[in-house]
Amino acid sequence: MAAITDMLVPVNATVTDVIGETPDVKTFKIKIDDGNYRESFAYRPGQFAELSILGIGESTISITSTPTRPDYLEFSIKRIGLVTEAIHTLVSCNKIALRGPYGNGFPVEDWKGKDLVFVAGGIGLAPLRSVINYMLDNRDDYGRIQLIYGARSPQDLVFRWEYDTWRQAKDFDLEITVDGASEGWMGRVGFVPALLKEAAPSPENAIALTCGPPVMIKFVLQDLVSMGFKSDQIITTLESKMQCGVGQCGRCNIGPKYICKDGPVFTLTELNKIKGDF
Amino acid sequence: MQAKILKTENLQAWLDKLASYGEVYAPVKGKDTSSFERVNAGVMPDFSIRTDVPPKGLIFRQAEKILAYTVGEDGLEIKRAGEEISNRIIFGIRPCDSRAFDILDAALLNPYASEYSYSVMRERTVLITLACNEPGQTCFCTTVDGSPAGKVGNVWIIDLGDRYYVEALSPSGEQVVMLGEGLFMDATEDDKLLVQHKERELFKAVSRFPAPTVGDLNRIFDDEDFWKRLADKCLSCGMCTFLCPTCHCYEIKDEGNPKSGDRYRIWDSCMFSNFTLAAGGHNPRVEHWKRLRQRMMHKFSYFIENSGVIGCVGCGRCIRSCPVAFDVREFLRDAALVCTATVGSIDGLLDRDRTA
Ligand code: SF4
Ligand code: SF4
Numbered sequence: 187m188a189a190i191t192d193m194l195v196p197v198n199a200t201v202t203d204v205i206g207e208t209p210d211v212k213t214f215k216i217k218i219d220d221g222n223y224r225e226s227f228a229y230r231p232g233q234f235a236e237l238s239i240l241g242i243g244e245s246t247i248s249i250t251s252t253p254t255r256p257d258y259l260e261f262s263i264k265r266i267g268l269v270t271e272a273i274h275t276l277v278s279c280n281k282i283a284l285r286g287p288y289g290n291g292f293p294v295e296d297w298k299g300k301d302l303v304f305v306a307g308g309i310g311l312a313p314l315r316s317v318i319n320y321m322l323d324n325r326d327d328y329g330r331i332q333l334i335y336g337a338r339s340p341q342d343l344v345f346r347w348e349y350d351t352w353r354q355a356k357d358f359d360l361e362i363t364v365d366g367a368s369e370g371w372m373g374r375v376g377f378v379p380a381l382l383k384e385a386a387p388s389p390e391n392a393i394a395l396t397c398g399p400p401v402m403i404k405f406v407l408q409d410l411v412s413m414g415f416k417s418d419q420i421i422t423t424l425e426s427k428m429q430c431g432v433g434q435c436g437r438c439n440i441g442p443k444y445i446c447k448d449g450p451v452f453t454l455t456e457l458n459k460i461k462g463d464f
Numbered sequence: 465m466q467a468k469i470l471k472t473e474n475l476q477a478w479l480d481k482l483a484s485y486g487e488v489y490a491p492v493k494g495k496d497t498s499s500f501e502r503v504n505a506g507v508m509p510d511f512s513i514r515t516d517v518p519p520k521g522l523i524f525r526q527a528e529k530i531l532a533y534t535v536g537e538d539g540l541e542i543k544r545a546g547e548e549i550s551n552r553i554i555f556g557i558r559p560c561d562s563r564a565f566d567i568l569d570a571a572l573l574n575p576y577a578s579e580y581s582y583s584v585m586r587e588r589t590v591l592i593t594l595a596c597n598e599p600g601q602t603c604f605c606t607t608v609d610g611s612p613a614g615k616v617g618n619v620w621i622i623d624l625g626d627r628y629y630v631e632a633l634s635p636s637g638e639q640v641v642m643l644g645e646g647l648f649m650d651a652t653e654d655d656k657l658l659v660q661h662k663e664r665e666l667f668k669a670v671s672r673f674p675a676p677t678v679g680d681l682n683r684i685f686d687d688e689d690f691w692k693r694l695a696d697k698c699l700s701c702g703m704c705t706f707l708c709p710t711c712h713c714y715e716i717k718d719e720g721n722p723k724s725g726d727r728y729r730i731w732d733s734c735m736f737s738n739f740t741l742a743a744g745g746h747n748p749r750v751e752h753w754k755r756l757r758q759r760m761m762h763k764f765s766y767f768i769e770n771s772g773v774i775g776c777v778g779c780g781r782c783i784r785s786c787p788v789a790f791d792v793r794e795f796l797r798d799a800a801l802v803c804t805a806t807v808g809s810i811d812g813l814l815d816r817d818r819t820a
Binding site: 192193194195196197198240241242243244245266267268269270281283400425426427429430432433434435436437438439440441442447461463464 | 530531533535539540542544546571572576577578579580682685686712713714715716717718720721722723725727729734739740741742743744746747748749754758761762765766769770
C-alpha cells in the first residue's frame, strides 16, 4: 500500500445474492465489478471492508467469506444504523460501493497443525466463519475444530444453512445454545460461557478464537484462561466505530493501537498490554 | 545553495516575484482573527503577527471533496474528485506551524496508508519559514523538541533588522529563492556567525519546563482523579482541536440524495461525545475526561510511540483559544510532577529521554 492511491474512494460492486439469516441479519454475496480491482483484493480471514451506500455513508463490515473461494465476497450485516438499514434494502443486481480489505486478519498460516476452538455469540460468528471455512478448504493443515456458538434465540442464529456442512466435516464439533428457547426448539438453552465450560476444550496444542458481544467476550476470555489456555493461545477480534479504516480518522484507537490497522485481531497477551478506552 | 542576504526594502520585490510560482499566502490581520490569506502582488503582509488560525487548512483542507457519485439507468458511477491544484507558497509561516506539517505527514502519508488529497496539496506547497525573533506569551516550542529558530520547511529566513538571512532547505526552496535572483547577495561569514548566535539566543528565550515521558503517561493513565481534575472545566467544545496545527481527526460525510451527490473528508474532533459512538450504541469515550485524556495521550504518548515524534509543536493556540482557560502547559507540568516527584533536579527532568 506504499503507493499513493486514493484509498478513501470506493469501487463499484454488484450484489449477486442475498440470504436472510435472522430478523435483522442478512448475508450479501458481492462481486467487485472491475476485474483488476477484484484480483488485487487479496484478503485473509479476519479482515474487513468499508461498504457504502453513496448519499448515506459507509459502514465497517467484516468479510465472512474465505479467500479460498475467490468468486465472491460475503458480508453478514446486522441492521443497526442508517447505512446498514440502507444496505438491507438491496437485492440481487443492485450496486454497492466497497473499499478494502483492511486490518491485520488472523494469522492462519501460523496455526497449521493445531486444534482450533471457536467461541462465538450472535453476529460475532461472521468473522470466525471466514477462518472456519478457510480451514475446511485446507482441512489437512489443521487439527480438530470445535465451534461453540450461541445467540439470543433460535431465530437469531446465523448461517443455519451451513451447519449441516460443518457437522459433516472431518473432526468438526458444533455445539449450539440459545439464551432463550422458542417453540419447537429442541436444542440447548443457556449462555455461551456455560456451554464452553461444559465442552471443556483442551488447551493442548490449541488456539481459541472468540468473537461476540462485549460481555460474552469478557467471560469467555476469563474462562479460557482458567481452563489453562495461555494468553498467546487466545485470540479475539474487536469492534469499534471506524471511518477511514487505515488509522487516520482518529476513532478506533485503544491506547496507541488502532483497531482498524493494528487489529481488529489481537491476542489476549496484546490486549493485556494495552492501556486504553475499550 | 549558498545562504543569501536580502535587504529589508527588497522583501516586497521578492514577494511579488513569488507570485509567478503560484498562489502566495501570508499572515494577514482580519477584523476578528488573523490567518494566512492569499496576498496579491503589491500587498505587504503583517509578519509581526502570530496568526490565530494556523495555516494547516491550506494543505489539509477543512472540507475536502473525495468523490462525486451519480446513480442512473446504467448503475452507479463514482468519480474521484481532484480539481487542478496550483502551486502555492506559504510565506512567513512560523517554525512551529511548519513543523506541524511534518507531524501531519507522519499521520497522513505513512507507508501504511497515504491520504491522496493531502499528499497532492503537500507536494504543491512551498513553506517559507520565518524564525521568531520575539516568542509569544503562550509559546512552548522548546519543551516539545522545537525552537523559535527551527530550520523547517523549504526555505528558512530570519530578520536581522535591516536585512533577512535566507537559506534554502530543499530543491523547491532553492527554486523559489532563485525567482528573486538579483535581489539577493551571498551571506558573509560574519552573517553566518551572527545567525548561529541568534539561533542559540532564541532557543533560550522560550522557557523550557519538564514534561512527562511516554512511561510517565502510561503510569498515570489509570489515575482517574488526575484526569477528572484536569478536565473539570472542559466544555468539549472542540475549539482546541480545530485551531491545533497538528490535529487531524476527520470524518467521512456524504452530501446529496440517492441519485447524486458528493463525499467529503471533513475535520472532526475527538472532543465531541459522538465521535466514537458506534451504530450499535457502544461508546468507549462517553465521559468528557476520557476525551481530554485521549487528546493529551495521543499528542504526548501515542504519537511518540507510533511515529517517534511528539504530536504537539507548542504553538500555544489551544491555550489562547480555550473558553475556560485549559492550559496544556499546566497539564505537562502536573503530569511530570505527579510522576517524577522522586527525580532529582529540574535539569535532569528537562533532558530525560521522552520515549522512555
Ligand atoms: S477548547 Fe478548552 S473547553 Fe473546548 S474542548 Fe478544548 S480544552 Fe475543552
Ligand atoms: S496541542 Fe495546543 S500547543 Fe500543541 S500544537 Fe496543538 S494547539 Fe499548539
